[in-house]
Amino acid sequence: MADINLSRITKSFGDYRAVNQVSLDIHDGEFVALLGPSGCGKTTLLRLLAGFEEPDQGVIALGGQAVADPVNGVMINPEARNLGIVFQSYALWPHMSVARNVGYPLEVRGLGRAEREAKIAEALSIVALEPYADRSPTELSGGQRQRVALARCLVMEPRAVLLDEPLANLDVHLRETMQQAFLDFHRRAGATMIYVTHDQAEAMAMADRIAVMDKGCIRQMAAPETLYREPADHMVAGFVGAGAVLPIGDVSMRGAGRCSVRLGDAAIHARICQKAASNMNELGLCLRPEDVWVDEAGTLRGSVEDCVYLGGRFRLQVRVGADQVLPVYATKRARIGETVGLVISDGWVFNRSEVEAA
Numbered sequence: 474m475a476d477i478n479l480s481r482i483t484k485s486f487g488d489y490r491a492v493n494q495v496s497l498d499i500h501d502g503e504f505v506a507l508l509g510p511s512g513c514g515k516t517t518l519l520r521l522l523a524g525f526e527e528p529d530q531g532v533i534a535l536g537g538q539a540v541a542d543p544v545n546g547v548m549i550n551p552e553a554r555n556l557g558i559v560f561q562s563y564a565l566w567p568h569m570s571v572a573r574n575v576g577y578p579l580e581v582r583g584l585g586r587a588e589r590e591a592k593i594a595e596a597l598s599i600v601a602l603e604p605y606a607d608r609s610p611t612e613l614s615g616g617q618r619q620r621v622a623l624a625r626c627l628v629m630e631p632r633a634v635l636l637d638e639p640l641a642n643l644d645v646h647l648r649e650t651m652q653q654a655f656l657d658f659h660r661r662a663g664a665t666m667i668y669v670t671h672d673q674a675e676a677m678a679m680a681d682r683i684a685v686m687d688k689g690c691i692r693q694m695a696a697p698e699t700l701y702r703e704p705a706d707h708m709v710a711g712f713v714g715a716g717a718v719l720p721i722g723d724v725s726m727r728g729a730g731r732c733s734v735r736l737g738d739a740a741i742h743a744r745i746c747q748k749a750a751s752n753m754n755e756l757g758l759c760l761r762p763e764d765v766w767v768d769e770a771g772t773l774r775g776s777v778e779d780c781v782y783l784g785g786r787f788r789l790q791v792r793v794g795a796d797q798v799l800p801v802y803a804t805k806r807a808r809i810g811e812t813v814g815l816v817i818s819d820g821w822v823f824n825r826s827e828v829e830a831a
């Protein structure tokens with residue numbers, strides 16, 4: 474496995490810049506998710522890494538060796554990069570058994586039978602599919618097929634595994650099971666993994682770090698908890714996690730990294746980013762639902778607009794101002810139109826402007 478470094482990678486299709494000056498350092502053995510809305514350039518970035526696309530500018534290096542560097546005429550072909558790739562479609566051969574599917578790349582490489590069988594057994598054990606070795610892929614569930622595709626990738630001992638929305642075709646329940654299977658796979662194989670998804674819950678559940686992409690750029694790359702608690706800008710704050718992003722009118726500093734923000738009749742004690750702009754028009758307040766709760770003693774008053782039971786708790790939408798609606802978790806059902814008091818225990822003040830954070 475190897476470090477992966479992308480330095481100022483740009484790729485355009487005609488006049489359209491699909492990937493714009495992206496720099497990214499992925500450590501050996503790390504699980505990184507590329508997360509972003511449809512069309513933001515995730516797949517293009519993965520294809521550039523795999524060698525299916527050539528960058529217009531920038532350098533891609535695997536294990537310290539440049540594999541794409543247009544200025545110096547370097548473009549190593551996909552096979553020579555030795556990267557494992559898993560797509561939504563499993564691309565298994567239906568006429569071959571599971572074991573043969575997994576071992577086929579080794580046959581192509583000319584490995585002897587005994588060595589092949591040992592590697593197949595090891596890979597099937599990592600994805601917990603040993604009992605299915607002799608079956609046809611047509612006799613497997615979607616999740617099992619995806620695990621065969623992973624095992625086939627693993628026998629090649631790739632430098633890294635690239636996954637493009639591998640769970641998109643599976644139902645919700647199976648997706649959760651497979652997330653665990655990917656995590657187990659990652660722990661056992663120690664593989665560097667780069668996982669493309671537009672599903673933030675999926676990225677949060679699995680990745681060591683998440684790169685949030687928008688319009689061809691990386692807006693923020695950080696651990697899931699940091700992205701959630703300390704989003705770098707408006708796009709990340711809104712895209713990652715449920716919550717409200719509000720413009721704010723009044724902030725006063727309260728010491729290192731802390732501030733007080735006025736919201737209606739309430740003063741909220743919040744964390745503030747280091748590089749917060751001095752112009753308040755450029756600041757935003759991100760509130761997560763678990764930091765807001767219904768309490769009759771709360772000075773902030775609002776009207777309940779929606780109440781949904783989530784199993785174990787309710788999620789309310791409470792309007793506290795003309796253009797300010799807060800999602801709030803509550804233990805009791807609330808009536809639509811009811812006025813409730815709210816207490817807010819935490820918030821995050823950040824620059825709303827769209828600066829590239831990478």
Ligand SMILES: Nc1ncnc2c1ncn2[C@@H]1O[C@H](COP(=O)(O)OP(=O)(O)OP(=O)(O)O)[C@@H](O)[C@H]1O
Nearest residue numbers: 486489491509510511512513514515516517518671
């Ligand atoms: N071969 C191509 N020719 C022209 N435009 C392309 C090509 N490949 C991608 N694009 C465009 O580049 C942009 C980024 O596409 P990409 O597939 O990387 O997005 P994505 O973030 O993976 O989206 P999704 O989540 O919908 O798969 C899109 O606007 C897409 O239409």
